[in-house]
């Protein structure tokens with residue numbers, strides 16, 4: 001058992017199934033606290049639609065300040081506004097990511113060995129899959145730039161005499177590429193020591209620079225195997241030979257698409273956690289924002305149907321990266337695996353002969369095993 005500590009965690013449950021799954025993640029963290037003698041101080045804040053309705057903003061400055069003062073942020077999900085609403089719940093995420101400079105989004109994909117036979121993908125292809133996608137989160141097409149003096153906006157739809165046209169700009173600086181590639185190499189050192197850098201260097205200038213910088217950074221990590229892959233080829237190989245990947249590093253949009261694809265290797269969106277990290281260190285690790293990769297899922301909200309495993313594994317990532325509690329993180333992951341092995345499933349994982357549990361019941365079983 002490691003040393004006992006006191007930690008502050010900002011909790012932003014948000015909308016839809018966010019509060020339901022976050023509640024279970026908090027229960028599991030409370031079980032860890034009890035088991036290891038830590039004390040976690042949870043500070044709750046409003047975010048998303050819930051915050052818009054109460055405070056007129058997707059996230060208030062006060063809530064942002066609470067987040068800033070914490071060791072880590074546990075986030076549920078936001079969404080579910082009417083199309084065309086004046087304030088979008090998703091703005092909360094953009095403010096958090098951009099404002100707190102969480103530029104590295106980590107998405108591990110490790111299918112449970114107990115679920116391989118139920119997958120629509122052949123078990124022999126899924127065997128041994130244990131990869132992590134490192135997605136750049138604060139640059140690229142999502143945040144267009146134009147050089148000073150160039151007219152127009154970096155991202156807009158505009159009217160011309162010939163009809164409408166639209167523009168988005170994809171800009172990366174050397175420094176932005178270097179810092180994300182370093183995150184990937186540092187992670188690989190603690191894993192199977194392989195980095196795959198994904199780009200579209202046969203078409204995009206930003207990718208040519210990406211490749212050049214990645215190549216240079218790789219020289220500092222002679223102990224880590226390194227390869228480049230075009231994004232289209234990567235999309236194919238993720239389905240054909242997913243077990244061959246260890247760490248995949250890529251720009252914002254490619255990472256968005258590849259991680260949704262990769263989520264199917266794990267069986268359901270309800271299984272996958274994520275961490276968004278920056279450079280700021282806390283007393284115990286790296287300051288971060290932790291959220292399941294799924295959204296608010298309004299279609300199943302309030303029915304005790306959502307799978308809480310993604311949120312619970314997200315809490316494990318929080319312990320590992322921000323609080324430096326590696327053993328405790330592994331304890332949560334083992335408890336999740338035990339429950340799957342015991343035959344417990346949620347609705348999204350429905351499988352012949354398995355026991356279907358609700359959100360609360362699944363969370364409870366996992367917390368008990370912790």
Ligand code: ATP
Pocket residue numbers: 017021077078079080269270271294295296297298299300305306307308310348
């Ligand atoms: P958002 O706009 O917030 O992303 P969405 O409608 O796109 O909401 P997602 O959360 O992205 O919903 O989910 C897409 C689909 O996957 C939905 O049908 C949802 O029911 C299902 N899903 C997502 N998360 C879970 C979960 N934790 N457990 C079970 N099913 C889920």
Ligand code: MG
Pocket residue numbers: 294295
């Ligand atoms: Mg969605």
